[in-house]
Amino acid sequence: MDLSIITATYNEKENISLLIPALNKIFAENKIKGEVIVVDDSSPDGTSETVLKLKEKYPNTVLVKRPGKLGIGSAYFDGIKASFGKYLIMMDADFSMPPSSIPELYRITQQETGKIGWGSRYLGDTKFETDFAHLIGTSFLNHWVSFWLNTGIKDNTLGFFCISRNHFNLLLKYAENRGIYPFNNTLYGLSLAALAVKNDLRLVEVPAPYERRIYGQTKIPFLSGLKIVFKDLLYTLSLRSKLSKKINEG
């Protein structure tokens, strides 16, 4: 298996029935042996059942069904644990992370040693369509993260990138040794960006135009979004301190 695409869903019946075919089209066009792992938290709208139906046509679909709404970060982590690809991509199911960026993300990571294809909403005139509060909060957080963690990139928080499983395991081990758990956070990408840079990997930003969802509703309303931003402003500082500690690797 070349590539595992992991997506987290909660009430995404319409989106998932478009996303699985769209990802399979990308696999076919780019001759990628891929699988799609859907981590669904027993969505009341029947997302899991829709995935099982799609699996009949697309057997490279894997459903990880969890008993209740347990959060985005842990959903991605559980999806990774169930996957087999040499390369991994995490993406939301609502098309705000465009499938069309996948070939370039994959190409960079697969073909250029030590580089990670990294989706970004801040390259040139890349679209970033969302509410004003989301725009301001995300922009402030990203400036803050780039400054304190020296990641050298503009979009630290989207979480749409392609990483090899070997590098992923290496970064996670490095993190664990320092008491860092990227997937305890909704914005897991932030930790992985800092960990990658610390381990001399280069993040190569690729435009990832962000569009408003057409189907379904947001699971991160205004107040939850605000909480995430504040929590991650503080988290950035604690991450910086944990990453600067010298420890015995092992």
Ligand SMILES: Nc1nc2c(ncn2[C@@H]2O[C@H](COP(=O)(O)OP(=O)(O)OP(=O)(O)O)[C@@H](O)[C@H]2O)c(=O)[nH]1
């Ligand atoms: N498994 C699982 N998936 C979740 C959970 N919360 C959100 N998701 C999924 O995570 C992805 C991101 O959530 P969104 O609601 O789109 O959050 P957002 O992108 O900040 O909000 P929008 O601006 O509406 O797109 C979507 O695919 C959701 O279905 C959860 O608790 N469990």
Ligand SMILES: [Mg+2]
């Ligand atoms: Mg979304």
